Amino acid sequence: MTIPALVVRALALAEARGFRHSSCLEAGLLLHALASTVTGGRIGEIGTGCGVGTAWMVSALQPNVGCVTIDSDPQLVAAVRDVFAISRRFRCCTVTGASLWPTGHSSSSLQTAATRKRHTPTRCLGSSP
Numbered sequence: 266m267t268i269p270a271l272v273v274r275a276l277a278l279a280e281a282r283g284f285r286h287s288s289c290l291e292a293g294l295l296l297h298a299l300a301s302t303v304t305g306g307r308i309g310e311i312g313t314g315c316g317v318g319t320a321w322m323v324s325a326l327q328p329n330v331g332c333v334t335i336d337s338d339p340q341l342v343a344a345v346r347d348v349f350a351i352s353r354r355f356r357c358c359t360v361t362g363a364s365l366w367p368t369g370h371s372s373s374s375l376q377t378a379a380t381r382k383r384h385t386p387t388r389c390l391g392s393s394p
């Protein structure tokens with residue numbers, strides 16, 4: 266499989282920032298496969314990092330599916346928004362996972378944000394279905 270262009274851009278961002286915590290290739294392929302099976306709504310991710318895992322998922326989205334990812338680091342969020350500027354079905358927000366899951370979850374992919382509709386993250390940009 267060819268690595269999607271969005272993933273290449275996210276990997277370049279991680280390299281430029283010296284960010285060493287991105288999803289590995291195998292995890293990315295798994296995220297890609299799982300995301301491709303989602304037929305509606307939004308995929309939520311906690312812990313955007315440089316957007317590598319996000320890019321694998323967004324690259325696999327079916328037409329009416331969106332993706333929302335959050336990270337507590339506003340600088341990462343700003344950088345990732347630039348990477349994903351070409352994707353209209355993507356949102357990246359500065360918010361902490363702890364405020365969504367008060368019991369203290371920190372970072373895990375493919376969590377569903379849909380169960381937390383009461384929470385309105387600040388500083389969200391972009392649009393999604």
Ligand SMILES: C[S@@+](CC[C@H](N)C(=O)[O-])C[C@H]1O[C@@H](n2cnc3c(N)ncnc32)[C@H](O)[C@@H]1O
Binds near residue numbers: 288316318336338
């Ligand atoms: C392992 S990296 C994420 C890697 C990314 N998911 C990927 O697939 O490449 C973890 C990220 O979680 C963020 N993070 C840590 N605690 C958080 C929290 N409580 N809420 C939101 N983001 C958090 C960190 O800033 C960091 O960018």
